[in-house]
Amino acid sequence: MVSRELGVTAATLSQWRETFLEAGESGFKPQPARESVEVGRLREKIGEQAMENELLRERIARLEQNRPLARRRSRK
Missing domain, CATH: 1.20.5 (Single alpha-helices involved in coiled-coils or other helix-helix interfaces)
Known part of the structure; x- marks a missing residue:
């Protein structure tokens, strides 16, 4: 449902989640x-x-x- 709202695949959404969990907020800094x-x-x-x-x-x-x-x- 979230992937449809954002217009991305479920795989992309899972990748974002994994990146965040591995690196925390620092993974999204510039x-x-x-x-x-x-x-x-x-x-x-x-x-x-x-x-x-x-x-x-x-x-x-x-x-x-x-x-x-x-x-x-x-x-x-």
Whole structure:
């Protein structure tokens, strides 16, 4: 009855039950590989933000010293 409600075979439902009983809740947690991809993407973003902050601090320092700013290059 449950397999019909979920639209899966009884064998699939049994497999899910066995997986859960063998590994408990940890068997259904997201895989570390997916998390590591997200962590890598976020670290890259943090690096970009840190570089941008450093450049902005340099520009502020130059403005405060009344020195001309370097010309900005296009990001194309």
